[in-house]
Structures are given as structure tokens and as C-alpha cells.
Amino acid sequence: xxxxxxxxxxxxxxxxxxxxxxxxxxxxxxxxxxxxxxxxxxxxxxxxxxxxxxxxxxxxxxxxxxxxxxxxxxxxxxxxxxxxxxxxxxxxxxxxxxxxxxxxxxxxxxxxxxxxxxxxxxxxxxxxxxxxxxxxxxxxxxxx
Amino acid sequence: xxxxxxxxxxxxxxxxxxxxxxxxxxxxxxxxxxxxxxxxxxxxxxxxxxxxxxxxxxxxxxxxxxxxxxxxxxxxxxxxxxxxxxxxxxxxxxxxxxxxxxxxxxxxxxxxxxxxxxxxxxxxxxxxxxxxxxxxxxxxxxxx
DNA sequence: CTGCGACTTGAAGCGCGGTTCAAGTCAAGG
DNA sequence: CCTTGACTTGAACCGCGCTTCAAGTCGCAG
Numbered sequence: 591x592x593x594x595x596x597x598x599x600x601x602x603x604x605x606x607x608x609x610x611x612x613x614x615x616x617x618x619x620x621x622x623x624x625x626x627x628x629x630x631x632x633x634x635x636x637x638x639x640x641x642x643x644x645x646x647x648x649x650x651x652x653x654x655x656x657x658x659x660x661x662x663x664x665x666x667x668x669x670x671x672x673x674x675x676x677x678x679x680x681x682x683x684x685x686x687x688x689x690x691x692x693x694x695x696x697x698x699x700x701x702x703x704x705x706x707x708x709x710x711x712x713x714x715x716x717x718x719x720x721x722x723x724x725x726x727x728x729x730x731x732x733x734x
Numbered sequence: 735x736x737x738x739x740x741x742x743x744x745x746x747x748x749x750x751x752x753x754x755x756x757x758x759x760x761x762x763x764x765x766x767x768x769x770x771x772x773x774x775x776x777x778x779x780x781x782x783x784x785x786x787x788x789x790x791x792x793x794x795x796x797x798x799x800x801x802x803x804x805x806x807x808x809x810x811x812x813x814x815x816x817x818x819x820x821x822x823x824x825x826x827x828x829x830x831x832x833x834x835x836x837x838x839x840x841x842x843x844x845x846x847x848x849x850x851x852x853x854x855x856x857x858x859x860x861x862x863x864x865x866x867x868x869x870x871x872x873x874x875x876x877x878x
Numbered sequence: 879c880t881g882c883g884a885c886t887t888g889a890a891g892c893g894c895g896g897t898t899c900a901a902g903t904c905a906a907g908g
Numbered sequence: 909c910c911t912t913g914a915c916t917t918g919a920a921c922c923g924c925g926c927t928t929c930a931a932g933t934c935g936c937a938g
Contacts, residue, residue, distance in 0.1 A: 692825035
């Protein structure tokens, strides 16, 4: 067997993913196997890097299908570039939400209101506007 | 109908969630209905605020069950506080991942490597720790 | 050559987060 | 009164992202 290639079990071990997940990703076109040793898939070491990317994107809420589309992206595909830029903007918004949520959560862990959802600081960090009664639904910020 | 309470359809409209989702959340204990008008659920206006929180947390990757646990949190529950603090730290990590992913994506939409995944800048931004050198580092507070 | 065991496959199954459906109930309008 | 139509219910179903399973195949040690 080729010196540089990795057994599926080895890739699983080093990536922290189950072999079944690797086969699943391969079937979906997110990774490719370098060849076989008998029946066994072997992978180029670069696959580890790609798996890291995949895991990261999955954690970020990307679907497997979407990751697949991005992974085959070529510079000559303007549609895809547009989608990527849009996705980046969506990520910005999500990062904002997560940051506020984190701050609220961190506050909740130390605040002394009986019920944490009652805490005004908590609410304030989460919501953009408390819907106390005379709230017009705020127009979505179209910053992107 | 009580002046202050909202019909489920109204809540659905103003929250952007499907009525079925509202019933689902109610069944899971994430929201409570204020009462009924005939068979129809009515909700206190405060539910809108809570739904915003729920949606935000869902987007952040919290499961419905986990949100439910947090929502019933009382200040006298130290376990839950610990979980919240831990969750806040996890969010910090995720925010970091998302930020790197966003930067990579934004670069990908610009860069002229024929295959996006080939681009060294792209790879570099994804990889775990910014190793050295030319990293546009927002400084990471290691507090966890 | 004969196990053995770790892989292979396609198909079925699972948990999550809802949505859809069939059948029923109610409030209000004509 | 009867109809209309938006709601109600529980149960079935769905898509996703894998995991598990049964059955088969291979490399290698003995």
C-alpha cells in the first residue's frame, strides 16, 4: 500500500468521526477516497484537513448538502460566490446572536433573580426590543 | 376574549413561527398558553419575547430540550448555573469557529484560486489555532 | 488451507424538530 | 337554526444526519 495513504480506521481515529460518517460523507461527495486496499478505503492525508473544515461548517449550521456545494466551488462560478458572500453575512448575524446569547447566559449563571427569564438584564441582552405593547415590528437590518 | 391576550394565529404571524411549531413548543413546555377561547389557545403577549429567545437559542444550536431546561431555571439551582456557564464557554468556541468560517467564506468569494478549497488563505483561516504570522486576530480571551 | 476479524455493502432504523392529516369542536354570521 | 371556517387533537409522516444491521469479502496469522 501507498506510504502516504491512510486506512479508513486511521482517518476515523484521527478525525474523531465514525467510519460510518466517513462513508456517508464520501457518498455525499464531501470527501473522496484515494483508492482501496482490498475492500478497504484508503484516504489521502489531506482528507483530514477537509474533514476539519466539514466539521467546522457542520457546527456552524451548514447542511451537508450545502457544504458539498461549497467544496466543489470553482472560481468561475459567480452564483456560488454570491451564495458564499450571502452566507458570510448570515454568519455575521448569527455571530451577533450567539454573542448576545452567550452574554445573557453568562449573566444568568450569576444573577440572583428567582427565575432567570424574569431578569431584565437577561431579557435585554437577548431581545432587540421588548414587546411591551406599542412595538412596531422592527424592520430587519439590511446591513449586508 | 381578554384584551391583553393573543390568538395563536396572531402569535404565529408576529413570531414568524408556524402554529404547529407553537403547539409543539407548548407540548414541550417551552411556552404556556394563557387560556382558551373556545378551543383556541390564547397567549400572553410576553410569549413573543420568549419565542424570540427560543428562536435565537435554536439558531445557536441549542436543542429544544435544553432550552426547556434553561427556561425553567431558578436561581436556587446550582447545577443549572454550572451548565449555563459551560454552555457560555461552548458558545465562545463556536463564535470563534463561525468567525473564522465567515472570514474564509468571505475570502473565498473574492479569491481567484480555481478551486476554493485549494486556496491557502482559505485553509489557513479554517485551521484550528491561528498558528503564527499574518493572522488578523481579534484577540481571544481565554477565560474558560 | 482455515479461521479470524476488520472491513465492505445496501437497507433499515433512529432521534430530532417539526409538518401534515383526518376527524372533531367551537364562535360567529346569515 | 345551519353553515362556514379557523381552530383543536393525536397520530402519522417527513428530511436530515448519521448509526446499526445482516450478509458478504478480503488480508493475514497460524
